[in-house]
Amino acid sequence: MSEETFFHLAGVDIEDQRCGGAACFVARHRNPTRWAQADGDQPRVHCLGKCHLAPAVATDAVRPHVGIDAPEAVVLGRIAQGRAWSLEAYRNDGGFSGLERARSMTGEAVVAEVDASGLKGRGGAAFPVGRKWRAAQAQPSPQKYVVVNADEGDPGAYIDRVLLEEDPHAVIEGLAIAALAVGATRAYLYVRKEYPLARERIEAALVQARAAGVLGDALAGVGQHLDVAVVEGEGSYVCGEETALLNAIEGRRPEVRVRPPYPVERGLFGRPTVVNNVETLASIPWILRNGAAAYSAMGTPTSSGTKVVSLNSLFRRPGLYEVEFGLPVRDIVERLGGGLSEGSIAGLLIGGPLTGVLPPSLLDTPFDFESLRAVGCEVGHGGMVAFDENTSILQLMHHVFRFGAYESCGKCAPCREGAGMVEAQLGAALGGVATSDDLEWRDIVDALAATSLCGHGTGMAAFARSVINHYGEELDRCLT
Numbered sequence: 001m002s003e004e005t006f007f008h009l010a011g012v013d014i015e016d017q018r019c020g021g022a023a024c025f026v027a028r029h030r031n032p033t034r035w036a037q038a039d040g041d042q043p044r045v046h047c048l049g050k051c052h053l054a055p056a057v058a059t060d061a062v063r064p065h066v067g068i069d070a071p072e073a074v075v076l077g078r079i080a081q082g083r084a085w086s087l088e089a090y091r092n093d094g095g096f097s098g099l100e101r102a103r104s105m106t107g108e109a110v111v112a113e114v115d116a117s118g119l120k121g122r123g124g125a126a127f128p129v130g131r132k133w134r135a136a137q138a139q140p141s142p143q144k145y146v147v148v149n150a151d152e153g154d155p156g157a158y159i160d161r162v163l164l165e166e167d168p169h170a171v172i173e174g175l176a177i178a179a180l181a182v183g184a185t186r187a188y189l190y191v192r193k194e195y196p197l198a199r200e201r202i203e204a205a206l207v208q209a210r211a212a213g214v215l216g217d218a219l220a221g222v223g224q225h226l227d228v229a230v231v232e233g234e235g236s237y238v239c240g241e242e243t244a245l246l247n248a249i250e251g252r253r254p255e256v257r258v259r260p261p262y263p264v265e266r267g268l269f270g271r272p273t274v275v276n277n278v279e280t281l282a283s284i285p286w287i288l289r290n291g292a293a294a295y296s297a298m299g300t301p302t303s304s305g306t307k308v309v310s311l312n313s314l315f316r317r318p319g320l321y322e323v324e325f326g327l328p329v330r331d332i333v334e335r336l337g338g339g340l341s342e343g344s345i346a347g348l349l350i351g352g353p354l355t356g357v358l359p360p361s362l363l364d365t366p367f368d369f370e371s372l373r374a375v376g377c378e379v380g381h382g383g384m385v386a387f388d389e390n391t392s393i394l395q396l397m398h399h400v401f402r403f404g405a406y407e408s409c410g411k412c413a414p415c416r417e418g419a420g421m422v423e424a425q426l427g428a429a430l431g432g433v434a435t436s437d438d439l440e441w442r443d444i445v446d447a448l449a450a451t452s453l454c455g456h457g458t459g460m461a462a463f464a465r466s467v468i469n470h471y472g473e474e475l476d477r478c479l480t
């Protein structure tokens, strides 16, 4: 399919919709009527990015609390000081000086700087950004793309929404630096339909940036063209997966593509493509402005810099916090979040529902890629959804598989068929009924882990295995 012929189907208005995501599920006792409506909605909405207000509806509009707990605020600095979405405010704060520096460097030098910073992707896969850019840069193609992944489907995370709404020029500057570095002349920003204000703000910021000559025919004066188009999602979670997202932009069925080839080799319209997350790109201007060494001086040797975590509504102080990697999770939960406003913490979904669950006994685990992985969890998108005694582990597991089954792209049988079978078996157990499926849910979990084409299926398996590991006794009690 050529770039000229792609099309998009009309979507569904979300104005009246209610959120059925994980943060709203664990807060359902606070507004059972609202939750019951959300749970029955068709199509289901699995996150509105308002987890600090959960259980939330689309019209809820209270701004989250924003806090910084790092030596330097890489991502949240301007947002913490007040609203900074205009070009003028961004410029007054030194905005576009990272791009200015990048203009004076070769593409190779820009990539080397990003590589030296140790920045890893913030969208969930934690792939080193410098390595991805270098691979795209090395491609001989005359046409390359940069795609901004603003799908933020992971229930529990809302940093990308707030960045687009309140600091859109930081994302544009990061995108422009990426395009300069790899030689891309066209970019797409794929933003989910559930974020109408984010779309409005980024579109307004793009108009300003074009008028100011930051984008367009002479990208900030270097003679390289850069055009950016905004594409709106249609409510599918799996469209956040980078290859499904490329299919969605092309107007194809948003299924996950088999890799290799990777997007940096054959991505959008078959051309080399860098796909980066919003928070990843918003970190780039700071790195160019302050240097890789200043960035990698924060965090740990293998998890450098800072990460924004999104705390859900059960915390006493829910909101967005920029933290230095390596901080114990307990510090985030107790010192920053203030613990739960009622009851006690039964566990934490970190980085989305499709990774592990952190039990209270492991709260001293450092918040970094390697330490969390060692206990079966992931940094993921940085969402932190605490749940309390109102949610049993079986209820949580049923909710996660219900979400997983609904959002499957349908390409792999264990995910397409098996996730729904697990949902049904757990649902039957919740209702005290036995099921007679040939396959037991634990076998399906093994199949998901072994054969899934993408992180959606393997994530469901990782979640189930961490429940078995950390909540085995409670699960057995619920199942018998």
Ligand SMILES: Cc1cc2nc3c(=O)[nH]c(=O)nc-3n(C[C@H](O)[C@H](O)[C@H](O)COP(=O)(O)O)c2cc1C
Residues within 6 Å of the ligand: 120, 121, 122, 123, 124, 125, 126, 127, 149, 150, 151, 152, 153, 154, 237, 238, 239, 240, 241, 242, 243, 275, 276, 277, 278, 280, 281, 454, 455, 456
């Ligand atoms: C099921 C699934 C959903 C995903 N959803 C998102 C998303 O909403 N936003 C995002 O940035 N990355 C998402 N990712 C990760 C992307 O595939 C990809 O790794 C990322 O956009 C690359 O950008 P980064 O390297 O800057 O993180 C998802 C991955 C999977 C498997």
Ligand code: SF4
Residues within 6 Å of the ligand: 238, 256, 407, 408, 409, 410, 411, 412, 413, 415, 416, 452, 453, 454, 455, 456, 457, 458
């Ligand atoms: S694991 Fe699920 S979402 Fe991922 S490609 Fe397979 S069917 Fe699609």
